[in-house]
């Protein structure tokens with residue numbers, strides 16, 4: 001077992017799972033769930049509250065110092081009114097919300113599908129019960145039966161304790177949508193969580209791990225708060241690294257008008273390992289192709305924590321992509337490897353912001369290298385880099401030597417958002433199989449549309465909620481462990497910047513033999529570059545197979 | 552609300568619902584000489600049917616009027632993409648790109664309970680070797696229940712049509728294929744009872760399901776079980792006077808209602824419970840029947856990148872424009888060699 005950092009405040013994996021009991025016989029016999037409120041808000045299972053300085057730029061309500069552990073959450077005096085008004089408004093604006101409040105039959109098909117329930121056995125982490133937390137208040141305030149019969153009809157008042165319970169469990173849902181795959185009516189608890197989080201945000205109850213990135217993103221263009229000059233410096237560092245390892249000097253451009261393509265990717269990859277190697281991979285690929293592409297420091301964030309805040313914030317942050325594409329006069333946008341970014345870019349962006357592209361030079365994306373038209377992106381004009389690369393490989397436009405990745409035995413983690421919000425399964429697999437010789441999928445109930453969350457999605461990838469993350473990540477880690485033991489898998493590939501950050505911790509905890517990578521890191525490592533020096537190391541500076549001695 | 556209270560409440564409600572027609576039709580004439588057959592045989596059924604239709608329409612219209620701001624299907628298969636990435640039929644239905652695909656997906660969902668078919672069961676073990684086993688029992692029971700219910704409903708058309716449509720007699724023949732008893736025992740009735748019992752036991756015995764269950768989950772199960780029970784009693788035990796009953800039911804559908812002699816109280820109980828079910832339907836979880844058609848995670852195609860979806864209330868929001876951004880960072884950008892739109896610092900320019 002690897003070392004588990006003390007600051008995580010989590011027991012060993014054995015200790016963590018020991019008391020997990022999903023179906024105590026007493027469940028529901030002694031007490032109904034409604035009489036278990038107030039809940040204990042446990043450290044390690046929630047994230048810190050948003051600091052008052054956050055999001056003043058965005059005008060988020062009720063900025064103040066507060067903590068979920070405090071008795072007093074310093075809410076506005078009319079908080080209840082605000083929430084109920086907000087609920088009413090959203091019931092009228094989102095058919096999903098109204099319908100999902102009405103039609104659940106509590107069949108329990110979704111109950112054991114949530115990774116947080118699997119890893120914590122807390123019954124309120126069953127998707128159905130998470131939704132009932134809100135539904136009970138809905139019934140009390142918006143249905144006749146609930147008003148008349150109260151608890152008999154499953155209705156209850158919105159009290160401060162109920163609000164705290166909401167908050168605790170709304171920020172223990174990663175909006176992964178796995179539950180919605182199994183629900184016979186498609187009830188998507190993530191959708192309910194999103195509505196619930198919008199309501200908490202009316203009271204200033206965001207967590208700092210979401211509030212900080214949206215604040216940064218709004219002002220500096222990216223979650224990390226990297227200012228334009230610093231962004232460029234980081235990239236220059238990558239350029240040197242790439243030259244060091246490959247002998248090829250790549251020349252990225254920034255904010256360049258007249259480029260054909262605007263490239264947008266999560267800033268996490270520019271900032272933290274191992275995402276940085278994926279960022280280097282993009283640089284190598286673009287250089288080798290001679291692609292007329294520019295990066296932007298203004299639209300330097302593909303991710304969008306507005307998705308976890310409210311639809312308005314999501315729209316405000318996302319708007320930069322089209323604004324920048326128009327300003328620079330590009331033809332289309334190429335998007336990097338990211339999970340929730342692609343949920344936004346696939347399911348929300350066109351609807352929200354396509355008007356901003358009016359009068360721009362954008363047109364249906366065509367790969368300048370292969371001539372392939374990306375018909376499926378003809379409206380939003382945004383192509384996923386794995387689609388782009390898969391098309392290159394298919395048309396033999398890349399010189400690849402997959403044996404350079406022979407020291408890797410790879411499996412792939414389908415990120416929730418591209419999986420269940422897009423259906424993005426074959427493209428990345430096709431790429432991996434062409435750049436690696438050893439690929440094994442995890443068991444079928446844990447991949448593709450049934451994939452498990454990394455345990456830290458939807459802004460829960462903080463440092464103070466490690467127990468929540470390890471519990472939520474347990475099903476994913478288990479499946480990795482399975483292929484590690486069976487096939488000797490030692491690399492976990494993913495197409496998400498948050499994954500690249502958090503799966504490292506998860507692996508360290510459960511399967512320390514397995515390391516995490518983005519796909520374009522492996523692509524770049526397998527590429528035979530024009531003018532490359534004799535390669536002995538990969539982009540991490542680690543020796544290539546057979547070159548261990550030449551270091 | 553723990554399970555015991557829920558059971559007592561919903562069981563109690565059913566007892567009261569049985570007692571009402573029993574007392575009214577059976578005891579009142581004895582004690583007070585009052586006859587209320589017209590109320591239970593005519594007025595309440597009419598009311599119930601009206602409430603049912605008006606209620607359903609009200610619910611569906613309310614949902615339908617509610618906008619769908621975003622196109623958010625849960626994609627359960629490979630997306631439509633590069634032409635050489637082939638998708639099989641299942642994937643085209645589980646992640647539809649076209650309208651036809653959506654129709655197919657909805658048909659599968661509504662008629663075959665596609666999503667429930669995916670069901671798995673968690674096998675947590677020691678927590679370090681978690682497995683997920685396929686689990687089709689709930690799907691099977693749900694299919695059994697809904698289809699048997701449908702067959703029973705169709706068989707009841709014999710009471711509301713003259714002459715009987717041909718498919719009713721076909722269904723009766725098929726349904727009574729295995730002749731255990733005389734009169735013909737219909738499998739649908741038995742299976743319906745079995746499926747309902749399974750659903751009830753499951754709710755009571757699986758701790759997680761028991762924990763989330765409300766009285767509103769037990770009540771419809773009890774109600775339908777009691778309806779089935781009274782029906783079976785009338786058919787096999789206390790033989791009902793079918794001819795008089797048909798006279799009553801035909802009177803109802805031809806809007807010339809009358810109360811024939813010789814109809815047992817058991818029938819009135821049966822009819823009253825059915826009326827309750829009809830009236831209860833639109834205002835309970837049973838509306839899932841119509842709700843499923845409107846579910847935005849199922850009835851939309853995954854073609855957002857190719858065809859724009861319009862949000863009728865797309866909000867106007869304040870953006871942080873590039874100009875503002877450049878104003879914030881211009882000097883640093885110039886120093887770093889990044890291109891800028893305006894060369895001078897904004898403060899100087901304003902003067």
Ligand code: SF4
Nearest residue numbers: 104106107108110183
């Ligand atoms: S699967 Fe759907 S209907 Fe069943 S309990 Fe879960 S949300 Fe409700």
Ligand code: SF4
Nearest residue numbers: 114173174176177179
């Ligand atoms: S969306 Fe994911 S995290 Fe949220 S309740 Fe459903 S399965 Fe759990």
